[in-house]
Amino acid sequence: MAGSNPYITQARTKLPTHPYKILFRLLESGETREVEVDPAHIPYQRSGLPGSILDIALGHDIDMEHTCGGVCACSTCHSIIRQGMAACNEATEDEEDQLEQAPGLTIQSRLSCQCVPDGTMDLVVEIPAWNRNAVKETPH
Amino acid sequence: MRPAPYCTTVRRVTDLAPAVRELVLDPPNPRLNFLPGQWISLHLPVGEKPPLVRAYTLAAAPAACGELTLCLDRYPDGLGSVYVYGLQPGEPVQFDGPLGRFVLPDTIQDMLWIARYTGIVPFRAMLQDLRTRPPAGTLTLLYEAPTSDDLIYRAEIEETAAACPWFTAQFHRNATLDTVPGVTTMTALSRIVGERQDLAPMVCGVGAFVRPMREFFTHRGYERRAVRCEAYD
Numbered sequence: 001m002a003g004s005n006p007y008i009t010q011a012r013t014k015l016p017t018h019p020y021k022i023l024f025r026l027l028e029s030g031e032t033r034e035v036e037v038d039p040a041h042i043p044y045q046r047s048g049l050p051g052s053i054l055d056i057a058l059g060h061d062i063d064m065e066h067t068c069g070g071v072c073a074c075s076t077c078h079s080i081i082r083q084g085m086a087a088c089n090e091a092t093e094d095e096e097d098q099l100e101q102a103p104g105l106t107i108q109s110r111l112s113c114q115c116v117p118d119g120t121m122d123l124v125v126e127i128p129a130w131n132r133n134a135v136k137e138t139p140h
Numbered sequence: 141m142r143p144a145p146y147c148t149t150v151r152r153v154t155d156l157a158p159a160v161r162e163l164v165l166d167p168p169n170p171r172l173n174f175l176p177g178q179w180i181s182l183h184l185p186v187g188e189k190p191p192l193v194r195a196y197t198l199a200a201a202p203a204a205c206g207e208l209t210l211c212l213d214r215y216p217d218g219l220g221s222v223y224v225y226g227l228q229p230g231e232p233v234q235f236d237g238p239l240g241r242f243v244l245p246d247t248i249q250d251m252l253w254i255a256r257y258t259g260i261v262p263f264r265a266m267l268q269d270l271r272t273r274p275p276a277g278t279l280t281l282l283y284e285a286p287t288s289d290d291l292i293y294r295a296e297i298e299e300t301a302a303a304c305p306w307f308t309a310q311f312h313r314n315a316t317l318d319t320v321p322g323v324t325t326m327t328a329l330s331r332i333v334g335e336r337q338d339l340a341p342m343v344c345g346v347g348a349f350v351r352p353m354r355e356f357f358t359h360r361g362y363e364r365r366a367v368r369c370e371a372y373d
């Protein structure tokens with residue numbers, strides 16, 4: 001229950017060995033926040049893969065939706081990697097399955113809970129406006 | 141704007157197995173409209189930066205009274221798990237949802253459900269639903285757990301099997317600690333599937349259980365996505 005989902009194939013990740021920066025663009029509020037990722041502090045908290053975009057965002061008090069707790073069971077932590085995708089692990093089929101449900105999908109889209117940068121370059125990450133339908137989807 | 145989470149309270153707590161507990165929640169206001177198999181996202185007042193968000197599958201089909209049922213096993217190292225497992229009647233619960241696509245498929249195919257331990261939870265909700273609107277085809281459940289005591293909801297499942305000609309259930313014990321599928325379960329699965337490629341399989345359990353099951357079917361020609369697997373822990 002601490003940020004990994006035993007029901008799915010775990011993403012292959014390589015954690016950073018040197019500090020790097022992520023510029024978060026929060027589209028709902030229009031704010032930007034730059035954070036420096038310190039490998040010594042990974043994991044920052046208990047949701048998402050260690051060192052994931054979600055882990056780093058929550059660890060720096062950046063509010064990011066993660067309805068399933070960051071275990072690749074929903075798409076609410078959808079983010080768009082505008083810069084630095086080459087430094088991120090490859091998405092698994094399970095992540096892609098979930099991503100298909102995300103609104104505003106782009107070729108640079110990832111689930112923040114599964115996307116782990118290796119620190120070889122800085123990133124620019126957009127967090128789309130919080131999606132009401134993603135969390136309040138009403139069946140029937 | 142983000143909608144406010146649902147607020148409710150724990151109505152009652154029931155131990156189902158040595159480390160498995162069922163929580164019934166009072167009807168939230170407004171009531172929750174959900175499909176059997178879906179989960180809710182609990183906002184837990186624990187951790188260094190609460191709320192800690194954790195997902196739990198609803199263990200019963202929608203009830204006329206609006207109660208919600210959760211069922212979970214206690215994971216000693218899980219901050220959220222320990223908190224939720226320790227909730228007592230009258231204590232508040234906040235949640236979002238419902239979410240999840242591990243629900244009854246709209247199919248006329250024969251269904252095959254495979255579960256280990258608390259992986260039975262979404263199936264239990266779906267089975268309750270099917271009793272009110274039987275499926276077009278048949279339904280077979282393969283259910284394994286570490287011990288007989290851990291086969292939660294077994295009596296209810298057996299009663300359903302006795303009452304519903306479209307439903308059969310098999311129970312297996314598999315005490316292996318790494319939770320890979322048991323030999324008896326795999327033998328039974330091979331016997332049920334045989335050469336058939338027209339089943340609608342659904343699998344729920346830990347990863348070490350689910351992955352070999354999915355591979356079992358894909359090796360027999362099933363498309364990966366045709367083998368529906370739940371991920372909610």
